[in-house]
Amino acid sequence: MTQTSTALLALFAFWALQVVGSWVQWRHYVGALDAVKKQWNDGYVGVGRFRKRFGFGCVAVVVVAPDMRVRALRVLQGFSVFARFKEIVVGAGTEIGALPATLAQAGVGQKCLMAVDDAIVRIEEAKKKSQN
DSSP states (O other): OOHHHHHHHHHHHHHHHHHHHHHHHHHHHHHHHHHHHHHOOSSEEEEEEEOOSSSOOEEEEEEEOTTSBEEEEEEEESSGGGOOOEEOOOOTTOBGGGHHHHHHHTTOOHHHHHHHHHHHHHHHHHHHHHHO
16 A cells, blocks of 8 residues: 555544534533433423634533523533533522523533523523513
8 A cells, every 4th residue: 555545544533523523512412411301391401502713612511491480401511422411400490591600600611601601591482482
C-alpha cells in the first residue's frame, strides 16, 4: 500500500468512528428526553445549551410543572460520546425564576448556568405559545 492509500484508509476509519460516536450520543440524548416525557406528561420541558467553539459545552434539560415550579434538572457536560446526563437536585418547589440563583449558590459551573438560562427562555416561549 502506498502512503496515500494508507492515509485515505486511516481518514475513512476515523470518519466512520465519528459517525458511530455521533449516533451513540444522539441515541442517549433522545432516550433521556423520552424518559422525561414519560415521567411527566404535563407542564413544560426546556432544553438549553451552551456551546464553545473549542472545549466542552453543556446541555440542560429543565422540567417544570404547569405552575412553573421546577420538577427536574438534568445537565450533560463533558467529552461528547462519553458524557451522560446527570440529575441536579434543586429544592422542592423552586420557582423557575429563582433557579439560576439557586444553582449559582450550589456551585454549578458558568457553562451550565448559561445552558439553564437558555432552557428557561425556551420554556417561557413555549408557555406563551400555548396561551395564545
